[in-house]
Amino acid sequence: MAAEGSSGGNRRYDPDRKARIIEATLEVIAVQGVSGTTHRRVAEAADVPLGSMTYHFASLDDLIEQAFLKLTQEIAHHFDAAFQKAQTAEEAREAVVDVMCGWFAMTERKMTLILELYAYVARKPDIRHVMTGWMAKSREALERHFSPDVATSLDAIIEGATIHNFMYPEGIPREAARRIVAKLSS
Amino acid sequence: MAAEGSSGGNRRYDPDRKARIIEATLEVIAVQGVSGTTHRRVAEAADVPLGSMTYHFASLDDLIEQAFLKLTQEIAHHFDAAFQKAQTAEEAREAVVDVMCGWFAMTERKMTLILELYAYVARKPDIRHVMTGWMAKSREALERHFSPDVATSLDAIIEGATIHNFMYPEGIPREAARRIVAKLSS
DNA sequence: TTGCGCTATGTACGTTTGTACGCATAAGAC
DNA sequence: GTCTTATGCGTACAAACGTACATAGCGCAA
Incomplete structure (x- = not known):
């Protein structure tokens, strides 16, 4: 092989x-x-x-750090692509709903990796740049469609909803997500 | 000593x-x-x-599981107390804002522990009950003041905002959090 | 006091770990 | 063809790991 x-x-x-x-x-x-x-x-x-x-x-930590860096870059790229595709405000809002509950790219495997990354970063301040880089890309993608304030809130709700959907059965239904996004982006 | x-x-x-x-x-x-x-x-x-x-x-995993269980119970208790104190809807909303950005009990240490817990649970489905128990308590506290739908969205935004505030400098200012909560609880 | 039984601990064991390092081996100059 | 050089790898080693277990120490019944 x-x-x-x-x-x-x-x-x-x-x-x-x-x-x-x-x-x-x-x-x-x-x-x-x-x-x-x-x-x-x-x-x-x-x-x-x-x-x-x-x-x-150089070391095991070096390996893990590079792996996590690749993970975030990949995810950020998909995220960006999802929002680049949206043309209207309506489509952008729908993209947020997509990402919130059951994104195509947000498999159980990836979610697990992200949570491992979070825990890893929490204890290693010197690789926080991996997070800030990712964050900057996400924010940039959102701010092409929403005001900075709204982008911040959408970013947070995406974070929370994704985790809750992963952790708990049922989680947030798509209809509810749509209503939430409508409220936040008003 | x-x-x-x-x-x-x-x-x-x-x-x-x-x-x-x-x-x-x-x-x-x-x-x-x-x-x-x-x-x-x-x-x-x-x-x-x-x-x-x-x-x-019985084993190292047993120890870790019991430690995490204690952590969630403690946090859930504080969370519940914060909302039990609120009497009016206005106070309840302010409590949400409190929790979102810079909760008294949400020290850097505790946040780190929570992220470790998330990563741990993701790979161990048999201790997911620790999470669902915590979640049920939080939801219960929120639903004393908000409708189920709103409680769900507030729960998610708390999750996301807390993590973002921990990960990134500045994070979400208190004023912005207040506006977000106002939108979501309308 | 004496003896018993249970709680608690010191220690030892077999594995697995991260990492260093000497040597095999392919690529390129001539 | 031969020689040189640098890349890549098999192996060895000390440290640290989870766990088992024989036994030491204490409370309590008599």
Whole structure:
């Protein structure tokens, strides 16, 4: 498996290795949590030797940080795309409702990863830039359609609704979300 | 220190031991995260021998679960008290604003613990009852003052605003929070 | 006082961890 | 073809881990 490299080689010189390790790291974090993420488990998931871990990444924390950075960039990109598509104010409001309850990209796996990220960031102030970068992108996307004040409130309600929908059964029905967004964006 | 037991003993037979271990567990989780929480570290923080850990708790997960349960009960209790105090609708709305930005009980430490809890619960469906119990209490407190629909939306905005206020500098100013609550509870 | 039984603890054990490092090996110059 | 160089990896190691368990210490009945 995975023997179809670009240069015909069976191993050795695989420029996608680092990216694949990062991908595998997210997979391991999603299943085992940060607390269960080890060099060996990630290496197995990415199908690379253990030595590759310390070769490509300075430390385990470095690896986790890079993985989280990729996660936020991906999500921010999807988020931005969802709002770039909206043309009218009505469509923008509907996009907020989409994101609030059952976004296409907000799978259970991703939500788990986000919560792991939050907990991780809370204890490591030096990687808070990952969050602020993400936040800035989200805010920017929202402010293309709403005033700064409204954008702030929508950002918060998206955060809260997403978490509640994930944590509790039923959560917030789509109709209720629509009413909330209407109130907030008035 | 801590030698003022009820029966004059210096050690041995200390009925508060278990509670103190749970307290210490929260302390360790807040600083080191769940991933850095070990029997040994908790034992040191609680100033009890390592053997006490496996004696009082079936496993490390059992300990963490009990610690988180205590955390949610405490927070839910404070939350409930804050709303029990409110008499008029106006006071209830102001209580929501209080909780949204800079609650007395929502210290950085507690917020960190909550985020650790979220991440923990996401990977352990069998302790979701801790969350649903907390949620039920919060909802109950809110529904004493607001309709079910409004209570749901306020619950979500509290969640989101609290997290955003914790993650990002400035966050949501008090005045903005007041406007948001006014819109949502109309 | 003496003996019993339960509570509590010190210690030891087998695993797993992060990381360092010497060596194998492919790529490129000639 | 041969030699050189730098990239990538197998392996080893000390530290730390969760947990089991034999036994030490105390309250209490007699």
